[in-house]
Each structure stands twice: as C-alpha cells, then as structure tokens.
Amino acid sequence: MNFQQLINAIKYRKVLVLQILLGVVVITSIVTLMLPKQYVARATVVVDQRTVDMLTGFVIPTQLIPGYMTTQANIAGSHVSARKVVEKLKIHENPELQEEFASSNYKYDIIDWVADLIVKKLDITPSREGNLMEVAYTAVDPQFAAIVANAFVDAYFDVSISLRAQPARSSADWFNAQLQPLRVQVEDAQSKLSDYQQKYGIVQVDDKLDIEAERLSVISRQLVENQASTDELKARKNLVTTKLKEGKSAEAIQEVLNSSLISNIKSELAQREANLAMLSKRLDRNHPLYKQAEAEVVSMQSKIASEIKTVQHGIDTELESSLKRDEFLAKALADQKAKVLELKKQHDVLAVLSHDVENAQKSYDAAMLRSVQTRMESQLDNTTNLALLNAAIPPETAEKPIFMLNFVVAVLVGGFLGIFIALIAELLDRKVRSVIDVNLTLGVPVLAILSANTDDAKKSKKDFRFWTSN
Template sequence: MTPTQLLLAIRARWLTLGSVLLLCVGAGLALVLLLKPQYTVNATVMLDMKTADPIGGAVIPALGISNYMSTQADLIRSSRVVERALKARKADENAEADADWRRDTGGQGSKMAWLAARAQKNLLVTASRESNMISLAFTGGDAQEATDFLQALLDAYIATSIDLRTDAAGRNTTFFEEHLRQLRSSLAQAQEKLSGYQRDAGVLANDERLDVENARLTELSNQLLTLQIAEVDSGSRKQAAKGQIDSTQEALGNPVVGGMTADLARQEARLSELTSRLGEKHPDVQQARANIAALKTRLDDELHRLGNSLGIANSVHATRVAQLRQAYDAQRDKVARLKAMRDQTAVLQRDVENANQAYSDTAARARQASMESQASLSNASVVMAPTLPVKPSRPRPLLTLVLATAVGLLLGLAAAVLRELTDRRLRSEDDVLLLLGQPSLGLLPEQAGPAGRRGLLGFLTPSPVLGTR
C-alpha cells in the first residue's frame, strides 16, 4: 500500500480510527479515575565500612564489601525486620488490615507474616555498587502511613543489626566464661606442679649456679688430665728403672748418686794405678778394693731407694688420679642433675607461661565479647530520612493519557488498515490499474456538495467511487 493509498484509506475509515482512539483515551481516563493514588516514600542509609565492628575495630576487606552490602540489603527486606517495624506500628491491631487478612486467608496462618509479605511486595531495597549507600522505597495508599512505616523500618533495621551482633557476642561471652574457668584451673595446676617440683628438688637450678658447677667440672677435668699425664710419666720412669736405674733421668740428676758415681770412678782409677804399681796382693790394693765394694754397695742402696721413690710417686699419682676421677664423676653427675632439673623446670615454667598466656588472651577476648554484648552501636547512619510525599507516585494522569492517546492512534490506524485490506474499494486511478489490471478510460468529476461538506468534513467524507466512460 502506497502512502497515497494509506491516506485515502485513513480518510475513508476515519470513524474506525476515531472510535478506537476514543476508546483507548476513555480507558486511560477511567484508569486514572478508578485507581487509588499510591505514594512512594524514599530513604537512604549509609554503612561505615571502617567501623563495621565498633568494639573490635575490624575492617571489612575490599573483596567482601559487595557481599556485605548485599547482606545488609537482604536484612532490611527480611521478614524479621519488616515484622518488627509492623509490630512497632501496631499494624496487627488495624481493623482494615485484619479484614483484608481474613478475606484473603480465611483467618488461617499468621497475621503478622501475611502483613509482612504484603509490605515486602511494596518495598524496594537497592544496594549501590559504587558506594556504601542503600536506597529504600516504599509505596502505599496513605502518604503518612507509608512515611511512618518506612521510618519504623529504618529503626527496626538498626535495632535488628545491633541485636544480631549482641546476641552473637552474648553467646561468645558465655563460651569464653566457661573456657576461662577451665583455663584458670589449668593455670593453677601448672603453677602448683612447678612449685612442687622446685620444693621437692630442694634447690633452684638457675643458669648462674649451673655456670658455676660447669666451671668447677671444667677445672676438675683439667686437673685430672694433668695428673693422668704425670701418672703415665711416672709409670714409664718406674718401668725404665726396673731395667737400668743408673741411666734414668732421676739417677743422673740426683746429686748423691752423681757424687757416688764420681767417687767410684776415682776409686777405680786409683785401684788400677795401685794394682799396676804394687800388685794384687798389696795391702793398699786390698784396701782400695774394699773401699770400692763399699761404695758400690752404698750406690746400689741409693739407686734402690731412688727406684722405690719412683714407685711411690707413681702410686701417689695413681691414687690422686683415682680420687680426682671420683670427684670428676661426682661433679659430672651433679651437673647432669642440675641440667635435668633446669630442663624440667623450664618445661614446667613454659607450661605455666602457656597457660597464663592462654588465660590472658581468653580473658581479653571475653572482655571484648562482654562489651560487644552490651554495646548499642551501629555502623548504619540514616543519610536521608523518610519525608511525607506531596504528590502520588501513581497513577500519573498526564502520562497515562499521553500513552492512551499514542496507543489509541496506533490501534486505530491498525484497525483502519485492516478494514481497508479486508474490504478493498477503488479510491484512485492507481487502484484501477492495481486491482483490475485495466487502464482507466476516464474520471467522473466530483459534484460540488453543500457548503457544510467542505473543509474538514469534506476531507473526512469518502470520495465517490471511480467509474469509466
């Protein structure tokens, strides 16, 4: 259909188009008049993320902010908060609400739950993605009632968030107090065990005394080593003296033995001289021999005494080594006992420290939980309080009528075109060629009508049907 044909069809079917348009506009006007005015109240809440926990000072991590905002939005629209707001407004005592509930449910179920579900349908809660704001919108038939309910909802939300935190903190406080009693008992047992061990040991194995005993043990070890060296040396000398004592260091260094040895050498030299000069039988030679024999006897006695002294020195060294070894072993055992006592004391002391630390940490957490259970602080602040709306949010008369007019025009145009397509007539020379497939031979001139048919009425009146000559 060409534009010209469309205009001619609209001109011919103007009654259809006008009827549909009037019907739609009438329906829109009836809707505006019949619908009860609804008022929308808005409010905004800001959540302080830096003080999500006013007592503990915990900060919500950046990745958890969006989840926290969504959780708070869900909490606002939850049945617990809505029912709390309705109870504060005493909505269950309203006669009209009671009649609506009985008519809808037949008096079955919870009236407060039904009222909360109805209120939730008119409540819109939106958490901002780019800020810490939560927007609330509530729509109701009474402006003052809607404003009061939204204010009650904000109060119920803040009170419920505080209750949730304090209830959890109260349960934590009970748990910590029970745990504190157990820790206090464990600390007392650890301290009693440490005191009992120190009392039974009789001494305090501190590091200073252990250092003194270690120094004494080191000194005894050095003395024992020195005596063992001396014992080995005296034993070797004693062993050497058994073979040829006159060649030992003691014999060579002894002045008595040295003097006797020198005298013996002189006497033997004199005896050799006397023998070569006087002969073997001479009395002087005999006397010299007797002197030499006596001197050798004295030298042997001295050497024997010197050998005995070496044995005695070796025995003394062995005795002192045995005594020092005994003292060293006793001191070593003493140091070992002190170390064991110190280690055991350290273990018991650590048990006391651990028990004390656990008790202190739990006591601090219990105090914090007790403060949280009694605190009435919240990180939610009302940025925009509900205000009484001046105009209803719906229906909107102007917008409704504009939409009704637009819809009426579209539907009327569609109806006119549809009627034209189902009941096609010849309205122009183009229609003759298009519908009949024959060229037109001529056009009957339009008869001049009465003056009343000119202008708009003349345009809206259908043109005569085309004919041929």
C-alpha cells in the first residue's frame, strides 16, 4: 500500500477515525474531570555549604561540594524523616489507613507503612548552582499538603542535627576511653626518665658531655705534646751515651756547653790555672802558695766534673719524669674516654626516654584535642547549617490534573489510534477505490470511468491518464 492508497483509505474511513478520536477525547475529558484535584505545597530550605568546619578548621575539598546537595536531598526524603513526620502528625492514627494496613501484608509496623506511602508523594529538588533545596508535597487537601511539607522540613532539620551529633557523641566517648591509658603511658615514660636521671645524677647531659669532651681533647693534646718532649729527651740521652762510649769528653755535650754555671767555673778555672803557671815559675812545688794554687785548680776541675754529672743526671731525671707524665696522661686519657663514652651512652638512653615521653605526650595531647572537639560537636544540639527560607502555604489552585494538557494528549493519541484502526480495517476489508487499486491489485487496464460524483470522476480521470501514459 502506497501513500496515495493510505490517504484514500483514511478518507473513506474518516468517520471511523473521527469516532475513535472523539471517543478518546471524551473519555479522557471525563476521567480528567472525575480525578481528584492534586495540590502541591512547596517549602524552600537554604543549605549552607561550609567549606571550613567551625570547630576543627578542616577545609572541605571543593570537588566534594556538588555532591553535598544531593546527599542533603536524600536525607530530607529518607525513610527516617518520613517516620518523624508520621509520628509528629499522627497520620498513622487515621482509621481508614489503619483498615488498609490491616488488610495489607506489610511485615513492619504501621508507621513504616504510612511513611512509605507519604514518601511517594514527596519531591525533593536541590538547586544545581545554588544552595537552595525545594521540598514539595502533593495531596488532595491543600492544607494537608502544606502541613506535611513543613513537617518534612522540620524532620529534615532534626535528622541532620542527629546525624551530626550522634557520631560526635560516639567519638567523644571513644576518645574519653582512650585518654586514661594514654595518660598512664605519659606518666610511665616520665617516671622512667626521672628515675634514670636520678640514678646517674643527670641534670643537663648535653652540657656535661660537651665539658667532658673538651677535657678529653685537652688531655689528648697534652699527651701528644709530652710524648714529643719525651722523644726529644730520649734523643738527647742517647746522644750523650753515644759520645761517652766513643771516648769523647763530656764537656763536648751540648747541654754542658749551654750550661752557664759550667762556663763560669771554666772561666774561673782558667784564671786559677794561669795563676798556678805564674807561681810555678817563681816558687817551688812544695811552697805553700803553690800548693794552695794547685789545690784551687783541682777543686775547680772537680766542680766542673760534678756539674757535668749533674747535667747528665738532670737529663735522666727529666726523661724519667717525662715518661711518668706520659703514663699518667695516657691513663687519664683512657679514663676520660671511658667517661665520655659512658656519658654518650647515658645521652643516648636519655634521648630515647625523652623521645618516648615526647611521643606519649603528643598522643595524649592529640587525643585530648579531638576529645574536646568531639564533645563540643556532640553538644551542638540546636546548631545546624540549614535555614528555612520559605515555609509551605496551602496552594490556592490545583496543579494536577491539567485539563488542557490531557486534552492535547487525548487528541494526539485519539488521532493516531483512529488512523491505526482505520488501516487495520482497510487491510481486513480491501476495496477498489481508485484507478491505482485496479492497476496494482487486479493488474488489468482501465477502459472507462463511470461516476455520479463529478469530483470523483475528475480525480479518476487524472489517475487514468497517469497510469495509461505509463
């Protein structure tokens, strides 16, 4: 069936199409007029999307804010909020609802059943770009619609406060339970630190360690210097011993040469020897003056020998003293090293104990801070970030059903339904209505057209000329 045949079928069955169209429109109009009027009451709530918590100062990420409004809308339309509305308005005490509930197979109580009913007529619309949220409720009674809408707003406020305060109360109780063991840990750590300080008499271990380390450095430096002096004395003694073994006079030793006392004695000896030489020319060896002068020379020579021995003995004594000082400084250095190592060990232990005290104190302070914060949050029973902008009022006009909308839809549906039924009827009862039907259906040429209707004759002639030319 081509388009022309479709038009012909609708044209010849236009009465059927119009009857179906009229029937659908009439039925829709009657049903629309018979349906109870639905009134929608709307309340507007302002949701303050705080980016910084007023207690903790925690910054809420910006990317989480858009989902916040959706979450609030879900809370406002939740079953918990609906239960609060039912309990507040005592809707479940309605006798008609009680009869319907008794006949139903609902496994929970009547409050949950009524809550599920009223939620179906609730519409929560959060603003996409702002902080507003609309709470709309539909009912046949405008006064009841406004009451329920406002009741949902109140229930939403209560649930929001409860959702915020209840976790805070639980957290506060948990933190309070943790404070006691944390306090015990702090006291134990401080007790261990104090006992260790009292045991070793430590007040300021860092200062004491610095002093002892400096003292160790001084002793080490003194030992190095004294060992250098000892090595020098050993070298001098070895030199003296070597020269004496070689048969050289002790007077050639540098220490003897550098001795001023020996130099003075030598000068005086030279004078005595000169005097003895003069006397030997004038006097006999047995002369008392000669004997006296000779005795003085011998005495001076004896003094020089004694002083040389004294110098040698001084080198030995000085070397022995230097060696003893080396031993003393080495022992002092070892003792000081042990003392410094012990102080370092005490410092390390003290650092560990101090670190334990610090960590325990930090844990206790953090728990105390969170305990105070959560306790304050749990006491915010009347504080919320919600505000009622517009309370719901009873609407003056019904929003449902919309007669004109239903009428337009009935016209469109009736028209399509009439055309569809007309096509079905045409397919079930085919008739020859034009030259096209004769040529396409029967497949025979048309010789003439007889019609009492002038317009039909003209139309058939046009169709006849078209098909005969082709």
